Amino acid sequence: MILADIFSMILRLAELAFAAIVAGLTGKYLHATEGTSAWDNGRFIYTEVVAGLSILLAIIWLFPFSGSFIHWPADFIISVMWFVAFGLMVNWLNGACGYVFDWNGVALSGRGQTCGEWKADIAFAFLSAICWLVSALLGIYWVRRHTAPAHAPATGTYHRRRWYRSRV
Structure with a gap:
């Protein structure tokens, strides 16, 4: 299962x-709106917390140990949190820069810079959610593959019966 370890590290x-990019772009906005109430910036504070938590957990679980696959419930929860952050930012943008995934007219500098930053923030939040979800699915696959059911014999010669094969 070296491929699973390599894919997990990637x-x-x-x-x-992705979490570092979102933390940087969202932090830049929070710094620019420093005097605003926390209630108005709640969605951005939430996104920043999710990004910080993702950075911490990604660093801790980066090393390829078989135990890193058992964290799939946390991976799934972080994925859901990223999807929520994505939805909150899309809702806040509310079409002000056009369709969320329409990158036409977005420039690195000049007039479209603000829209480009917001679209990049939203896109990387979405990509992070997808990566965490795939990581959770990989963890489910690994755990399912490496654990025997409770009704398995104690001899260690248990082979999982495929769902399409009958016992007859």
Whole structure:
């Protein structure tokens, strides 16, 4: 299962990079709106907390140990949190920069810079949610593959019967 370990490391690196990008872009906005009430910036504070938690967990779980696959429930919860952050930011943008995934007219500098930053923030939040979800699915696959059911014999010679084969 070396491929699963390598794929898990690639996912963790992507999760780390995407969370760092979202933390940077959202932090830049929070710094610009420093005097505003926390209630008005609640969705951005939530996104920043999710990004910080994702950075921490991605660093901790980056190393390829078989125990890193048993964290799939936490991966799934973080994925849901990222999808919520994605939805909150899309709702806040409310079409002000056009369709969320329409990248036409977005420039690196000049007039479209603000829309480009928001669309990048939203896109990387979505990509992070997808990576965490795939990481959870990989964890479910690994755990299911490496654990025997409770009714397995104690001899250690248990082979899982395929769902399409009958006992007859």
